[in-house]
Every structure is written in C-alpha cells, then in structure tokens.
Amino acid sequence: MARARQNRRAAPARRAEEAGGWKNARTWLAGIVSAVIVAAVGVVFTAWFNARGPETVDRISGEPAIKVGHVAVDYTAQDTALRTPVTDPADRAILLGSASGSRREEVLARHDRAPVEAAEVTVVLVGNRTSVRIIDIEPRVLDRKPTSDGALLIYTPAGEADTIGLSADLDTPAPRFTSTDDPGTAYFRKKQIDLKRDERVTLSMTVTGTAAYYAFDLLVTVLAQDRTEQVRIQGPAATPFRVTGVSRAYHAYYTASPLAGGGWRPVSRSDACATERKLAKAGEC
Secondary structure (H helix, E strand, O other), rough: OOOHHHHHHHHHHHHHHHHHHHHHHHHHHHHHHHHHHHHHHHHHHHHOOOHHHHHOOOOOEEEEEEEEEEEEOOOOOOOOOOOOOOOOHHHHHHHHHHHHHHHHHHHHOOOOOEEEEEEEEEEEEEEEEOOOEEEEEEEEEEEEEOOOOOEEOOOOOOOOOOOOEEEEEEOOOOOOOOOOOOOEHHHHHOOOOOOOOOEEEEEEEEEEEOEEEEEEEEEEEEOOOOEEEEEEEEOOOHEEEEOOOOOOOOOOOEEOOOOOOOOEEEHHHHHHHHOHHHHHHHHOO
C-alpha cells in the first residue's frame, strides 16, 4: 500500500520530467530542422544570386544595361566652324594662342564649334549585365538650323584619315548607321553587338551633314534578359554632338598657328580660298 501511494505521488513528477525532456528534444529537433532549412535556403539564394542577383540589383538601382566608358569628337584633323564670331577681346586673345589649350577649348565650346560636313565620333561602350546585345544605334537630330558662319577654322591635312567603320547622313529623312562595305543597308539590320559584363567595344562613327547645322545625340537600344532598354549618349561635357555644312560666307577665317603656343591665326578670304577646297565647292571662292 505504501509503495502504491509513493508511485502515485511520483507519477506526476515523472510525467513532468518526461514532458520537459520531450520539450527539450523538440527544441533540439526544431533547431536542427531550422538549420537545415536555412542552409538549404542559403544554397538556393546563393545559386540564384550568382545567376541573376546582380542583374536584379542593377535593375532595381536603375543602372543601365550598358555604360559609356568614353566619348570623344576628333577636331584635330577636321575643319570646324563656329556658330557665332569671336568678338570679345579676351576670348579672341585666347583663340590666338595667349592661353593654355584647355582655355582655348572652352572658348571654342562657348561658340558652338562644329565639325564641317563630317563629325568623327568615338564611343566606348561597356557591358553592365551578364549578357547584353546592342540591337540598334540611332543618330537623333535634336536641332536643325542654317549652317554656322561665325568663323571657319581651317585644318591643313598631313595625310589621309583612317577609315571609319560606320557612317550616317543627317541630311536624310531617317538617318541610320551603315558600314563602308554595305552603304545601302542599315548596319544593325543585319548585325548586332554582344557584350558580357565589363566587356568593351569601341565604335568609330562618321556622322555627316552638309545641308544645315545639326545638333544630335545617339540612342542605343539594347536587349538584356529578354528586356529592351534605351541609353542616350551625348557628346563630351554632356552636350549634344554637332556637325554643320559649309556656309557661303564667314565672318572670319583662321588657320592653325605655326607658333609654339598653338592657337589660330587669322587669314584673309583669298588665303582661305587658296587652301580650302570646301569653300570653292560651296561657291564662295
């Protein structure tokens, strides 16, 4: 009898101990299961992030599918025209070579310098996705005005210029880039450019315009992860590219100065006509 009473008294304690042990076991098991789930999720997330994560982050952050690594217009081997005359004495002194080349570039930029008849543009594009395809590049006319007549800066070539791979004529109703091998067909109608992340491509383009003064930019259409995006490319200093036809008369004419400081030397119209065939073609000489 006494032993039965002791067993009855001990039963609740044993049940409590058993319950506590099971609770501890469940907690232990739950910890293991959670660790397994976290590990599995981590593996899945890592695999997903390595495959698609950077693309998603770039899209969320607004990063474009391609980046512009470099953009330049070659003025060194090309006649250029200024939209307005250089009349300010300080600016004129800088143009003639009294200051550094960078200050002279600033003066020319303020007077809307434009290559005459053909702008030679170099653009370096950098892939910003795992896989990117450039499916089109379109020169877009932003402004069209009469040809620039502020001043003509005449370059005397020392040799033939390098061959340019792509060209577009802004005088046409819907300008498109074509190759020198097939000038009658839009280049991107037959070909595309594929880039991987951080891969670069250098595009050398000639954009012509003889009928007017044009301000333009480049609109690049790319395909990334089955989605199309468009990236706008502007000229140096985030300003439009420019090109202008030959004017029938200019307020001033300049040729490259032979002095060590560089700059430009004013010349007469007759001297300009003697060295510049474009003037004769335009009917000025």
